[in-house]
Amino acid sequence: MSEQRRPRVLVTEPLDEAGLARLRQHVDVDERFDLSEEELEAIIPEYDALIVRSRTRVTSRVIEAGKRLRVIGRAGVGLDNIDVSAARAMGIEVRNCPDTTSVAVAEHTFALILALARHIPEADRTMKAGRWEKRRLKGVSLRGKTIGIIGFGRIGRQVARLAQGFGMRVLVNQPRLTPELALEAGVTPCDLPELLRQADVVTLHVPLRPENVGLIGRDELALMKPSAFLINTARGGLVDEEALLDALNGGRLAGAGLDVFAQEPPGDHPLVCHPRVVATPHIGASTVEAQRDAALSIADQVIEILKRPTQAAGVLSLQVVPVDRVVPHEATDPKHVERLKAAIEEQGVLVNPPVVVEHRRDFYVVLDGATRTEAFRQLGIPHIVVQVVDPADGGVTLHTWHHAISGPSWEALHALLEDVPGLRLSEQPAGDIHVRLRDQTNALAYFLTTDGRAFLAEVNDESTDPLDVLNATVARYTAWGDVARTLITDVHRLKAAYPRVVALAVFPQFSIRDVLEIAARGKHLPQGITRFIVPGRVLRLNAPLEILWANQPLGAKQRWLDEVVQEKLALRRVRYYQEPVVILEE
Ligand code: NAD
Numbered sequence: 001m002s003e004q005r006r007p008r009v010l011v012t013e014p015l016d017e018a019g020l021a022r023l024r025q026h027v028d029v030d031e032r033f034d035l036s037e038e039e040l041e042a043i044i045p046e047y048d049a050l051i052v053r054s055r056t057r058v059t060s061r062v063i064e065a066g067k068r069l070r071v072i073g074r075a076g077v078g079l080d081n082i083d084v085s086a087a088r089a090m091g092i093e094v095r096n097c098p099d100t101t102s103v104a105v106a107e108h109t110f111a112l113i114l115a116l117a118r119h120i121p122e123a124d125r126t127m128k129a130g131r132w133e134k135r136r137l138k139g140v141s142l143r144g145k146t147i148g149i150i151g152f153g154r155i156g157r158q159v160a161r162l163a164q165g166f167g168m169r170v171l172v173n174q175p176r177l178t179p180e181l182a183l184e185a186g187v188t189p190c191d192l193p194e195l196l197r198q199a200d201v202v203t204l205h206v207p208l209r210p211e212n213v214g215l216i217g218r219d220e221l222a223l224m225k226p227s228a229f230l231i232n233t234a235r236g237g238l239v240d241e242e243a244l245l246d247a248l249n250g251g252r253l254a255g256a257g258l259d260v261f262a263q264e265p266p267g268d269h270p271l272v273c274h275p276r277v278v279a280t281p282h283i284g285a286s287t288v289e290a291q292r293d294a295a296l297s298i299a300d301q302v303i304e305i306l307k308r309p310t311q312a313a314g315v316l317s318l319q320v321v322p323v324d325r326v327v328p329h330e331a332t333d334p335k336h337v338e339r340l341k342a343a344i345e346e347q348g349v350l351v352n353p354p355v356v357v358e359h360r361r362d363f364y365v366v367l368d369g370a371t372r373t374e375a376f377r378q379l380g381i382p383h384i385v386v387q388v389v390d391p392a393d394g395g396v397t398l399h400t401w402h403h404a405i406s407g408p409s410w411e412a413l414h415a416l417l418e419d420v421p422g423l424r425l426s427e428q429p430a431g432d433i434h435v436r437l438r439d440q441t442n443a444l445a446y447f448l449t450t451d452g453r454a455f456l457a458e459v460n461d462e463s464t465d466p467l468d469v470l471n472a473t474v475a476r477y478t479a480w481g482d483v484a485r486t487l488i489t490d491v492h493r494l495k496a497a498y499p500r501v502v503a504l505a506v507f508p509q510f511s512i513r514d515v516l517e518i519a520a521r522g523k524h525l526p527q528g529i530t531r532f533i534v535p536g537r538v539l540r541l542n543a544p545l546e547i548l549w550a551n552q553p554l555g556a557k558q559r560w561l562d563e564v565v566q567e568k569l570a571l572r573r574v575r576y577y578q579e580p581v582v583i584l585e586e
Helices: 017-024 037-046 060-065 084-089 102-117 120-128 154-165 179-185 192-198 218-223 241-249 288-307 311-315 334-347 370-379 410-418 430-439 466-480 491-497 512-520 545-549 554-570
Strands: 008-011 028-031 049-052 071-074 093-095 146-150 169-173 201-204 229-232 255-258 277-279 318-322 326-328 355-360 363-368 383-388 397-400 402-406 423-428 443-449 454-459 482-486 501-506 530-533 537-539 581-583
Touching: 008 017, 008 037, 017 028, 017 288, 037 060, 049 288, 060 084, 071 288, 084 093, 093 288, 102 120, 102 154, 102 201, 102 229, 102 255, 102 277, 102 288, 146 154, 146 192, 154 169, 169 179, 169 192, 192 218, 218 241, 241 255, 318 554, 326 370, 326 512, 334 370, 355 512, 363 370, 363 383, 363 512, 363 530, 370 383, 383 545, 383 554, 402 466, 410 423, 410 466, 410 501, 423 430, 423 443, 423 466, 430 443, 430 454, 443 466, 454 466, 482 491, 491 501, 545 554
Parallel strands: 008 028, 008 049, 049 071, 071 093, 146 169, 146 201, 201 229, 229 255, 255 277, 326 363, 355 383, 537 581
Antiparallel strands: 318 383, 355 363, 397 530, 402 482, 402 501, 423 454, 443 454, 443 501
């Protein structure tokens, strides 16, 4: 079994010796540099992990060939050279270490600023040529000057700290920079044109996303002071190099410090050769400390993933967990639970694992599969297989269903709802009722009737939990009429599909965090309001129940699950779809 085999790690670019030594304590390491895509594709099937820096292109072909791959580590920050979505679709983790190089890049930013401000390269060059040009090489001071930082992430913040140390005023351009954050950091938020107009030094610290290509172009350079410096230690494509060259040649900019270029290496590009440019060969992160920290960090992350005992199951985020640690976020229908209990007992398998979020350590909230979980609990099965998803990774989305209620008449339904304890219904102008639902803290939902009226449903008693009233309301009309779930909020369009519809109940848009907090409080939403879309669903696991039922420790059951999944993966009973749904058996 795989646990006996020592994992193999392929390192395709120079990695600091400290990281290599740490890796070798736990895994077999092969260093193979300068591989072509074909060569990498040919050897990757042998390896459990791949560690790269910025040069190796990890394409979808390489990823698909990596049948054993569990993790791709990037010793550094940018992931532009890795097809991250292809890796995700294959259940391969991608790790980087963004925190390890920020200080080095910020320090290099200041090396460039000081080199420009004090003519260091020119001073050095002329001295080596035997000249003493003391008078010509008069510089400018940083104290009291203004620095404009574009991008206030990890590196931008470090730059701000160093700038404050030099006594500079700090302007920052960054979307969603809250006033509190600016205050905390002692910096002034500023829009881009104003920053460019005021700054004596403009420095870039934003990622190269499509919308940031050419962020500093002709128009932006024209706003800068002729005495200002532009510093780029982020990515070459952020600056229009031709426009920069023109600005320097035309005396509209005092100088530029460049660590990065649109094409790397740039060769004898006129910018590199320009007397008012200080150029360095993308060495912002190249310090002994940063490279050692990056290598150690990536080694630790790779080892941690490779050591996880649940290899195959872990790849698909499957885990065995105690049923009593799994809580629903929505009500379950007792009839459905009964039906499922009978089916589970008869088939003896768990077909589809519930999808959960680990809300706190060992505490799971079910996003999808509350009925299955409840059936397990009632059957007395101590453990259940769940698929654990991370809502923070952006793949999980939540929609709110609305309810089309069909029955004899709105009047009858209205009378029924007026009896729900704690509920107040009030007729409101239909045009802005959605605003009231959004803004009024005691609003629960609203009802739209087929004759164009609108009724806001509110809690009328502060001491009652709004969720209890919402649950009672939905339970009342569900018992009364036929309820269909819909995303449509136009009641007239619904008429075509549901001729007997008398009202549409519209609920607030809940966030995933709302839902988790509700479940953690021991409360739940009415059934059929939330609709989670989860990429990479594992379906048809068909895990035999006898193991989950057995009186065995959790670890043993986890190993069993791993074997079940490995076997299915080996038999290639896995299918990936574009919105990846993982099917384990057909
Ligand atoms: P980060 O993600 O922590 O911060 C980037 C910040 O920029 C974010 O806060 C983001 O909201 C903001 N941003 C994005 N687009 C923006 C725009 N158009 N205007 C204003 N703000 C914008 O990233 P980081 O770790 O600080 O790295 C920043 C850059 O430095 C990256 O491009 C990275 O590739 C580069 N980098 C260079 C080297 C080097 O060797 N020279 C080393 C590491 C990182």
